[in-house]
Every structure is written in C-alpha cells, then in structure tokens.
Amino acid sequence: MAVSFLSTVPNLLPIVPVNASITSAPRYPTLGATVRCSKIEADADNEERFKRRSILTCFGATVGLELVRSSGTFVEMAEAADLIQRRQRSEFQSSIKDTLYKAIKENPDVIPSLLTLALNDIMTYDKASKTGGPNGSIRLSSEISRPENKGLVGALNLVEEAKKEIDSNSKGGPISYSDLIQYAAQSAIKQTFLASAIRKCGGNVEKGNLLYTAYGSNGQWGLFERNFGRADTQEPDPEGRVPQWDKASVQEMKDKFSAVGFGPRQLAVMSAFLGPDQTATETLLATDPEVLPWVQKYQRSRETVSETDYEVDLITTLTKLSGLGQQINYEAYTYPVKKVDFSKLKL
Structure with missing residues (x-):
C-alpha cells in the first residue's frame, strides 16, 4: 500500500x-x-x-x-518595533536635555531651586499608602503655594517655559511635568559638576569640559533615563508630607528620609537639594553623628578630580527617589512611523 x-x-x-x-x-x-x-x-x-x-x-x-x-x-x-520606540524616546530625551541645558545656562541662579522643586515633588510619597511621589503635583497652584515650596515659583516658571518649547517640537505628545521636573534636576546637577570641573581647570571652559568628559560619571544616568514615562496627577498631594528644609532639624530630615526608605547616607548626599545654601545645610547635617561621616566623605570626594564617590551616590539616590510610587510607561512619547506607499514610487 x-x-x-x-x-x-x-x-x-x-x-x-x-x-x-x-x-x-x-x-x-x-x-x-x-x-x-x-x-x-x-x-x-x-x-x-x-x-x-x-x-x-x-x-x-x-x-x-x-x-x-x-x-x-x-x-x-516586535524587536524592530521596540528598537524604533527606544530610538524615538532617546531622540526626545536629547531634545529635552538641549532645551533644559540652554534654559539653565541662561539662569544659573535657579539651580538650587530646581533641585528643591524636584525633591519636594518626590517627598510627598507615602510608603504605607503608596501615594504621592514625583507625579508633577507640585505644579498645581494649591501645592506650589505651600510654605515648604516658598521660593520655588521661579524654578517652576523655567520648567513651564521649557515645556512649551519641548511640546511644540514633540512628535509623541506633550511631556509630563513629572518627567520634566526630574529631568530639570538632572540637567542642573550635570551643569553643577561641569562648573566644578571648569573651576578646577582655572576657569578654562574647554579644559573643564574635557576633564568632566574624561573623569565624570555621566554614564551612571542610564537607569534614571530609562525611568521615563511618569504620568501627571490632576490633584494636589496631601499636605504635611514635606518638611520646610530650611527650618527643619536634622532629626526631622532623617525621619522624613527614613519614612520613604532612605538613611543618613542618602540625606547627606542630597544636601544640595535641601535649600539654597549647600554649605549651611551640610554644617547643620554635620552636627548629627550618624550623618557626619557621610558629609565628610562627600566633601572630600568633591575635592578630587573625578568626584566619583559623591557623583555616583548622588545619581543613584536621585534615580531611586525619582521613581517612588510611579508606574513607568515605557511606550510614552513614541508614535507610529509613517508608512511609505511604494505604489506611488516611480522606478
């Protein structure tokens, strides 16, 4: 058969x-x-x-x-689509950085306020209820007017102006305030480290740029930049969650950092975010025996050429803080690629 x-x-x-x-x-x-x-x-x-x-x-x-x-x-x-989306997000991030870099370079005095703006948006996070955090609520009038946010309106204005320019060129929709506020802090930090490198080179901008490129920790921002796609809340976060940093005791600061899962080390490295005068803040923090060793560690690190210990810990801490309570949409700011109609091509 x-x-x-x-x-x-x-x-x-x-x-x-x-x-x-x-x-x-x-x-x-x-x-x-x-x-x-x-x-x-x-x-x-x-x-x-x-x-x-x-x-x-x-x-x-x-x-x-x-x-x-x-x-x-x-x-x-699927892999090809993912690569396209990642490229789109990367290009969008580059445009954000360019806009923020120019805005901050023209207004360097606003850097301390930008750092505090980002931190105060973060510190509304409540670990028990998993609410608050870097959700852009600080932009709302009822929140920015609170005592702990006094003096931050100028920083918020810079963010809003930058947002207008960024949104006008965006192909994937408007950027969220929650993303932009954290990216403004990142840009401010980078410019602070660059300015430090220039000072170490006697004010020579070209040599300072080379120094920071060679010894800086710019490559440590990878995880921070991946967490790009936060959503804005439409309601202010509850009051009483953020201290007035310039009036708070060291213990109050420690308690707040502990409440969101961080300790004396992270408090010390975030000293530049805790008010307009970093030196005064560190002098206060140094009165606490648990915080003192970390303050001294980062002060010594800032005197070195690379500032590695300080910069890496600062980037790591901000990255963790800026994700508290947030669901990241990894497809945010992506858009469909226009298809080519090959039938209309003349060969």
Missing part, C-alpha cells in the same frame, strides 16, 4: 516510524532546508505499522514546529 503526504513547511526533521521509508527528504535536513513528508511507502506486511495516527503525528509535529519557527517573524517584528 502506498501512502503519500506532502508538506510544504520548511526545516523539520521527518517524524515517522523508524521502519518507514522516506525517499525525498535527507535524513538530517540542515537549517532552512525544505522537508517533505512525501511518498511514504509501506508494503503489505508493514501496513499496520503505519496507520493514520502516524501520519497525523507527522503532520501535527510538522505544523507545530513550523508555527514555532515562523513565530520568529513576529518576534523580529
């Missing part, structure tokens, strides 16, 4: 009984070869060995494995 079955699916080993004769497929087909479960012949004596179940087994396994293989096409498409 002759049984014939033709499969057009590629790249599969023939799955048939050992004693069956397969005439048109190699024993071990190589990757990409077309395998045909075809012209399978059985003599009368072996007819019972090759029943319908064997044929169905061959067919089912062939189709199943082919579906697995062909699913690679979908995986490749």
